[in-house]
Amino acid sequence: MECRRRDLGILATCALAFFLYFNLCHLHRTISTSSPLHQYLVPEEPVNPINGPANATLGFGGIIAVSKKDSHRRSSLLHAANLTGIDIIIPDQPVWTDAHVESIKTEKLSVISRGSAMAWLGHLNALKWFVESGLSSALILEDDVDWDIHLRNYQIPLVAKAVRNLINASADSANDPYEALRRANRPQTYWGDLKSWELLYLGHCGDYFDLKFWPELPHEIFTDESLPPLQRMHPDTEDWLRELGMKHKQRMVHKSRKPLCSFAYAVTRESAKRILKELSTEEQNHGTWAYDVRLLEACRDLGWKCWSTSPEMFHHTDEEDSDITKINGEPLFPVSMKDGDMTPNIACGARSEAFLTIDPDMLHKIKEMSQDPALCLSTTMQDHDNPL
Numbered sequence: 591m592e593c594r595r596r597d598l599g600i601l602a603t604c605a606l607a608f609f610l611y612f613n614l615c616h617l618h619r620t621i622s623t624s625s626p627l628h629q630y631l632v633p634e635e636p637v638n639p640i641n642g643p644a645n646a647t648l649g650f651g652g653i654i655a656v657s658k659k660d661s662h663r664r665s666s667l668l669h670a671a672n673l674t675g676i677d678i679i680i681p682d683q684p685v686w687t688d689a690h691v692e693s694i695k696t697e698k699l700s701v702i703s704r705g706s707a708m709a710w711l712g713h714l715n716a717l718k719w720f721v722e723s724g725l726s727s728a729l730i731l732e733d734d735v736d737w738d739i740h741l742r743n744y745q746i747p748l749v750a751k752a753v754r755n756l757i758n759a760s761a762d763s764a765n766d767p768y769e770a771l772r773r774a775n776r777p778q779t780y781w782g783d784l785k786s787w788e789l790l791y792l793g794h795c796g797d798y799f800d801l802k803f804w805p806e807l808p809h810e811i812f813t814d815e816s817l818p819p820l821q822r823m824h825p826d827t828e829d830w831l832r833e834l835g836m837k838h839k840q841r842m843v844h845k846s847r848k849p850l851c852s853f854a855y856a857v858t859r860e861s862a863k864r865i866l867k868e869l870s871t872e873e874q875n876h877g878t879w880a881y882d883v884r885l886l887e888a889c890r891d892l893g894w895k896c897w898s899t900s901p902e903m904f905h906h907t908d909e910e911d912s913d914i915t916k917i918n919g920e921p922l923f924p925v926s927m928k929d930g931d932m933t934p935n936i937a938c939g940a941r942s943e944a945f946l947t948i949d950p951d952m953l954h955k956i957k958e959m960s961q962d963p964a965l966c967l968s969t970t971m972q973d974h975d976n977p978l
Contacts, residue, residue, distance in 0.1 A: 643743040646677040649750055649780030650856055651725030655680045656712040657733035667733050670940035673956060674742055678731070681719040686711050694871055701877035710881035713852065714870055717862045727784055729856045735793055735904040736933035736941040737854075739960045740816040749792070749899050750780055752810040752843040756897065757786040760808060781856065788861035789889060789896040791846055793854025793904025798830050799847030809844035816963035817841060817901065818937035827901055827935055846889045846896035852882040854904035861894075901935045938966035 647653050657664050657680050664680065671678045684690070686708045694707040702710075713730065720728045738745060761783070777783075781790065791797065799807070817839050820828050836842070857865065869888060872878040878887075889896035933939040938959075944967045945956060959965040 642747070644746040644750070644780065646675055646742075648676065648729060648742060648746050650727045650729045652720070652723065652727075653678045653729045653731060654716045654720055655731045655733050656683075656709075656716045658683050658712070661733055663733045666941055666946075667731075667735075669946065670736070673940050673945055673953075674737070674739055674960065676742060680733075681716060683712055683715050696872040696874050696877055698875050699877045700872055701879055702872055706880040710884075713881050714866060717857065717866055720857070721859060721862050721866065725859070727779070727781065727856060727858050728862070729792065729854060730852070731793070731854050731904065732852065732906060734906045734908065735853045736907045736936050736939040737793075737904050738816055738936050738938050739940050739945070739956060739966070740938065740963045741903060741940075743960050744816055744963045745814065745903055748812055748814060748841070749843060749903065752812060752899075753787070753790065753897060754778075754782040756808055756810055756843055756845075757782045761786055784858045785860075787895045787897055788858065788864070789846070789849075789885065789894060790856035791849040791854075791896065791898040792856065792902065793851070794849045794898060794902050795851035795853070795905070796826060796830070797844075797846055797849040797898040797900055798826065801833060803847055804834060807845050807847070809842050811836070811840055811842040813839055814841040814963070815839055816937060818932070818935065822932070822937075823901060824934040831901070841899060841901060843897055843899050846898040848890055849886055849896065849898050850882060851906075852885060853902070853906055855885070903936075905934050905936055907933050907939075907941055942967070 653676060655664075655667060655678050657667070659682065668678065670676075690711055691704055691707045694710050695702060716730055720730075781787075820831060820836075820838055823831070831840075865885075869881075869884045873884070873887070878884045888894040933941070939945075947953065956967075959967070
């Protein structure tokens with residue numbers, strides 16, 4: 591009888607393991623950059639460009655996380671990816687030496703800290719892996735970012751549609767009379783013509799441009815029911831959106847002006863190669879505080895084709911826990927202000943403590959909630975229908 595009970599216990603454990611594998615675990619993969627890429631890469635999954643949720647790579651060729659091998663944030667990142675059905679690749683990252691850090695610095699007037707230089711190297715490593723992969727586009731994530739459980743089913747389709755509309759309108763208004771014809775003959779993706787943009791900022795800590803640029807700035811505003819109420823957003827975000835005249839439950843995509851932070855940004859093969867060639871070091875004879883500042887300057891000053899979504903869809907969870915803060919001793923630019931368990935500007939974060947579960951019933955409930963942008967376990971949505 592004792593053996594029979596033990597056998598039943600083993601069967602129950604196996605059944606639970608199979609359930610979690612097929613219902614929770616998605617295709618998160620950690621890829622060694624020293625391994626043959628063809629062993630791991632799968633054909634890019636098609637997506638419906640008009641209706642329905644995005645695919646497991648959110649319409650990009652792949653999603654690549656910048657993460658050190660010993661990062662304690664990796665397990666939480668992959669749990670959130672599993673929870674929301676997102677496929678993330680984590681390339682191996684070398685142990686950065688003093689020589690690597692020096693390679694980022696300009697010979698004169700360098701201002702970058704060691705922590706920021708190592709973070710920069712991490713992004714370059716991810717971009718190099720992407721260029722070698724053969725993928726057409728990629729979303730680059732930092733490993734401490736959070737996103738809403740409604741990201742794949744609801745948010746991404748709205749933002750991708752706005753991006754397609756804006757880049758098509760931008761191409762139609764170009765002075766080149768043959769651009770529309772060339773674009774018509776190029777393959778169109780979920781994120782539009784990949785020749786028409788270089789950086790898509792889906793995660794940042796603010797693209798707060800001067801209001802004098804607003805009337806002429808290409809933008810598209812749309813309703814997003816998954817957003818937190820304005821009064822529950824980061825104070826800087828709330829103030830800026832109110833100054834623009836944005837209303838409750840509104841998001842927009844716009845031409846980038848001053849996109850700060852590199853929490854989550856998309857690149858094409860061509861733009862990734864350009865970053866590696868032109869933005870892999872501090873600005874010569876001037877210095878650069880950080881990698882994201884170099885990207886900002888490219889968008890603002892160098893004519894790069896950059897677009898931002900505001901409010902952002904990805905934000906880091908805890909600035910005090912970042913690698914830059916740990917190495918430097920303090921944040922480079924304080925940008926986060928958490929509201930309880932809420933990540934700034936994310937109403938129903940997948941990395942919320944409420945979602946750190948493997949309980950089958952709760953996982954099923956979370957999956958159902960991800961289909962309705964107004965539903966969340968978090969209290970941040972309680973005053974959703976009564977905005978200030």
